[in-house]
Amino acid sequence: xxxxxxxxxxxxxxxDNGTVDISICNTPLNDATITEFNKKNGVLLDLRPVFVAFxxxxxxxxxxxxxxxxxxxxxxxxxxIEGLEVLTIATQKISNFLSAANFYLSIAKPxxxxxxxxNSPEFRDWDDTRKKLHSENFSYKFxxxxxxxxxxxxxxxxxxxxxxxxxxxxxxxxxxxxxxxTKVIFESSYAxxxxxxxxxxxxxxPIDMIKLCNHYMHIIRQxxxxxxxxxxxxxxxLDHFLDRLREDFQxxxxxxxxxxxxxxxxxxxxPSTQQEIPPFVExxxxxxxxxxxxxxxxxxxx
Numbered sequence: 001x002x003x004x005x006x007x008x009x010x011x012x013x014x015x016d017n018g019t020v021d022i023s024i025c026n027t028p029l030n031d032a033t034i035t036e037f038n039k040k041n042g043v044l045l046d047l048r049p050v051f052v053a054f055x056x057x058x059x060x061x062x063x064x065x066x067x068x069x070x071x072x073x074x075x076x077x078x079x080x081i082e083g084l085e086v087l088t089i090a091t092q093k094i095s096n097f098l099s100a101a102n103f104y105l106s107i108a109k110p111x112x113x114x115x116x117x118x119n120s121p122e123f124r125d126w127d128d129t130r131k132k133l134h135s136e137n138f139s140y141k142f143x144x145x146x147x148x149x150x151x152x153x154x155x156x157x158x159x160x161x162x163x164x165x166x167x168x169x170x171x172x173x174x175x176x177x178x179x180x181x182t183k184v185i186f187e188s189s190y191a192x193x194x195x196x197x198x199x200x201x202x203x204x205x206p207i208d209m210i211k212l213c214n215h216y217m218h219i220i221r222q223x224x225x226x227x228x229x230x231x232x233x234x235x236x237x238l239d240h241f242l243d244r245l246r247e248d249f250q251x252x253x254x255x256x257x258x259x260x261x262x263x264x265x266x267x268x269x270x271p272s273t274q275q276e277i278p279p280f281v282e283x284x285x286x287x288x289x290x291x292x293x294x295x296x297x298x299x300x301x302x
Contacts, residue, residue, distance in 0.1 A: 011255040024260055025249050040241050043234040044279050046115050050108045054224050057100040061217045063093050087157055090178045095155050097213055098147040101220055122230045129226045138199045139215035149190050156185050179206035218300045225293045239283050
């Protein structure tokens with residue numbers, strides 16, 4: 001018993017001068033409360049790698065906007081030199097994005113399946129959505145396979161297109177397009193699926209990689225949104241449980257609850273440094289993410 005840990009709930013209050021007040025309730029959480037919390041909190045712990053993978057993907061996608069496709073060259077020769085520099089940056093950022101996208105897809109399915117079970121309506125609902133999005137969207141099929149292809153052959157951004165328009169006007173426009181020639185990559189020894197080759201015939205060649213990546217992100221965002229909807233029931237149960245904790249210990253919604261961990265016999269006002277933050281903030285973040293995804297999906301679709 002001497003080495004057993006006890007948990008007390010407390011909260012942090014942010015003060016106007018930048019400091020904080022820490023309050024700790026004397027009454028420890030009982031075993032039943034801790035057991036219920038661990039059970040309900042399991043959904044966030046199990047799926048946290050998926051949430052992190054998605055946010056990593058969003059960051060990688062945002063970096064595509066940092067590819068300098070609007071150059072400042074003054075002549076065609078300088079333009080091609082700058083284009084080669086852009087190619088290096090584009091290869092790095094597009095490779096990172098494709099890797100992050102495939103990692104999200106590879107981790108989301110088993111995590112959700114383990115949480116609900118392979119025959120559960122929740123997992124089947126999500127997986128049916130995944131299969132439908134895959135079958136209906138060339139960007140999904142091609143981008144997923146392209147990442148696997150690039151592991152063996154490199155990312156084949158085989159050419160850079162310099163678009164120069166209105167050069168004789170006061171407002172000339174110049175743009176570097178990052179493209180990939182499907183004829184070249186399909187002639188390699190890589191085992192491309194015939195369905196992808198057939199679907200590629202309906203696409204404009206060479207393929208604009210930025211547009212392709214943007215659409216791929218749109219597809220995965222829809223899939224992640226479906227995941228958030230599927231787990232919403234379990235998250236709501238946890239949210240309700242946490243609201244009860246707030247009410248039981250009289251913690252307002254402007255204060256940040258924390259579990260303080262200490263050993264029996266420790267001064268309850270001076271617990272060990274170990275602290276466990278209950279997932280109040282994480283639930284709020286998921287709710288905000290759902291709203292942001294809705295807006296982004298609608299904006300892209302329109």
